[in-house]
Amino acid sequence: MRTGDSVSVLVVDDEPDVAEMYADYLATDGGFEPAVAAGGEAAIERLDETVDVVLLDRRMPGLSGDEVLRHLRNVGYDCAVGMVTAVAPDADVVDLPFDLYLVKPVDYEELVAATRTLARVRSYEDAVREEFTLARKCALLRDHLPESELADSPAYDRLRERYESVAAETDAVVDEMDVVDVRRTLARI
DSSP states (O other): OOTTSOEEEEEEOSSHHHHHHHHHHHHHHSSEEEEEESSHHHHHHHOOTTOOEEEEOSOOSSSOHHHHHHHHHHTTOOOEEEEEESSOOOGGGTTOOOSEEEESSOOHHHHHHHHHHHHHHHHHHHHHHHHHHHHHHHHHHHHHSOHHHHHTOHHHHHHHHHHHHHHHHHHHHHHHSOHHHHHHHHHHO
8 A cells, every 4th residue: 555645445336326426435534545447347447556445346247346356366456355245245255355345235434444444454464565575684684694794784774674663563553453354464465
């Protein structure tokens, strides 16, 4: 997620009135930058690496939400995805790589809360990836350089400071999440 920016949300539904209503909910709340895609094909055209969260209907003519979801994961988009659908969950959801599932009708509070949760999940995933990378670099240098060289290295000091900063950020995000959010996020990582 782009630090300091609003959360980019793509609302995908084949019913334009529903998609626009959800986008209006998010625009009203602030902190979200909603866009609308009317159907699966439009979603595929609109999806790119700038999208942080996708709110996706499952049952749509043409490309279904399930097909859109599989496409975005297959091409490597790592945005958080919430299914917002009238389709009650069944065992068929086991293999779908979504982060959150809402059954319509969905009201303002529920949609905004779910989108906030998805944004936190996305933020946590990004922070964990960076924390892991920085930790591995620190370990690599500790394993291959003498302590005296590390002690005199401004580059290593900057790396450790960045690691500590990101670790604190990750902890802060976890403090904002509930247990279900943390488990859901860890399952994706």
